[in-house]
Amino acid sequence: MKEKILERLATAVIDGDEDEAREGATGALQNQIDPLEAVEQGLSKGMQEVGRQFEVGDVFLPELLMAAGAFNSAMEILNPEIEAQKKNVTKLGTVLISTVKGDVHNIGKNIVTTVLDINGFRVVDIGIDNSPLVIIEEAQKANANIIALSSLMTTTMPAQREVIEVLREMNLREKFLVMVGGGPVTREWAEEIGADGHGKTAIHAVETAKRLMSQKS
Numbered sequence: 001m002k003e004k005i006l007e008r009l010a011t012a013v014i015d016g017d018e019d020e021a022r023e024g025a026t027g028a029l030q031n032q033i034d035p036l037e038a039v040e041q042g043l044s045k046g047m048q049e050v051g052r053q054f055e056v057g058d059v060f061l062p063e064l065l066m067a068a069g070a071f072n073s074a075m076e077i078l079n080p081e082i083e084a085q086k087k088n089v090t091k092l093g094t095v096l097i098s099t100v101k102g103d104v105h106n107i108g109k110n111i112v113t114t115v116l117d118i119n120g121f122r123v124v125d126i127g128i129d130n131s132p133l134v135i136i137e138e139a140q141k142a143n144a145n146i147i148a149l150s151s152l153m154t155t156t157m158p159a160q161r162e163v164i165e166v167l168r169e170m171n172l173r174e175k176f177l178v179m180v181g182g183g184p185v186t187r188e189w190a191e192e193i194g195a196d197g198h199g200k201t202a203i204h205a206v207e208t209a210k211r212l213m214s215q216k217s
């Protein structure tokens with residue numbers, strides 16, 4: 001049953017079918033499937049497949065947009081349930097999150113924001129396509145402990161490095177922990193650019209953020 005529902009969610013994203021995605025999400029909740037599992041094992045699996053089809057030229061931009069629409073329709077139903085898992089703990093720290101300059105992908109960043117939030121972090125999400133200076137200014141305004149940078153394209157990964165370089169130039173590198181993530185981002189990349197941590201998934205982002213905060217104190 002569970003496998004069927006997760007597959008239904010994946011297929012709804014692949015087909016870019018918003019109604020089907022909403023129904024699949026409702027079905028997941030009715031069957032007590034953990035909403036985060038529905039995201040990671042259902043919707044995201046479908047999105048990976050759409051990405052693969054796009055890469056080999058089987059689908060084009062309109063299909064990506066439709067897939068994103070279906071993904072977000074399901075999220076509207078799953079989000080309240082994800083947020084209901086919110087733990088009433090003292091805030092663990094503040095995270096300023098942004099997708100980097102030149103990059104408009106926000107689905108993964110939004111999930112990371114929600115999952116950090118329900119796990120006790122105060123999260124300030126400044127959206128997409130922000131320059132290093134804007135990210136750093138906003139991090140200062142928010143009094144952030146961690147700057148989290150999302151990048152979905154190999155072409156925008158260098159913008160993560162740029163944020164770290166500008167922090168150094170402004171003598172602010174010690175003030176913020178920097179965590180990077182997004183599809184093509186690896187541990188090796190994080191080490192190469194001198195980030196403090198990285199995460200492959202939203203759950204991993206929470207583990208990394210907690211580890212960074214505990215190392216700090």
Ligand code: B12
Binds near residue numbers: 051103112198200
């Ligand atoms: C949906 C999508 C779009 C949508 C985005 C809609 C939206 N609102 O976000 C639209 C249609 C707008 C789009 C546009 C483009 N896209 Co696009 N897109 C995708 C697709 C299919 C899925 C991305 C996604 O949402 N995944 C689902 C989420 C849940 O996963 P995720 O983002 O990876 O996030 C998870 C983790 O990575 C992690 N995470 C994410 N961020 C962070 C941050 C931190 C700090 C941490 C710790 C963790 C973390 O946690 C998340 C949850 O577990 C990918 C394919 C792929 N394999 O990723 C291509 C892809 C990213 N796109 C691609 C391209 C080329 C483009 C365009 C240039 C196409 C064009 N010709 O215009 C434009 C770029 C516009 C721009 N300037 O940014 C390429 C990039 C290739 C490259 N160079 O690397 C990809 C890889 C497709 C491909 N295989 O070719 N795209």
